[in-house]
Amino acid sequence: MFRRYYDVDTQTPCSPFAASAEFHSHTEQYVLVKAAHISDIDSNEYVYFAKEDELTLEKLDELVSSAWNDGLSKVKPVSGHRNSDVSLFIIAQKINDDIKKKIKKIRLYKSYAFGFRGWSAFKLVAMENDSKTLSSNRLGRDLKKIFMKII
Secondary structure (H helix, E strand, O other): OOOOOOEEEOOOOOOOOOEEEEEEEEEEEEOOOOOOEEEEEEEEEEEEEEEEEEEOHHHHHHHHHHHHHHHHHOOOOOOOEEEEEEEEEEEEEEEOHHHHHHHHHOOOEEEOHHHOOOEEEEEEEEEEOOOOEEEEOHHHHHHHHHHHHHO
16 A cells, blocks of 8 residues: 555664655646746655554553654755654554553644644554454544555
């Protein structure tokens, strides 16, 4: 799914992830001819994949903060930057109910120059491999629907 549009790195992803992927999109708006340039629009997504035997609260916090911090370190909020989202996919053999509740409450968001230079949002989806159930935070609901169709 991700290889078609994303640059996937399975060889040297940052620790503690099994893989990472990046998506970059650049569009321009102009009137009639390219010389009448109006604006540039840059959109990015940084995706991290983790595989765990049992997901604990400490490990969840570590994965979330590592993905968010690494994703934000790649953001360049210049003129024309629209968004740079960070997504985390966790596949675990076992996820208990307390962790599923915590996943739903995770909200990370950052705006640059009061939104004039874009924003970053965090999406999280975790799959329990034993029961094939998915949990997500509020912004990860659209990804959860896609993965529910796949599994």
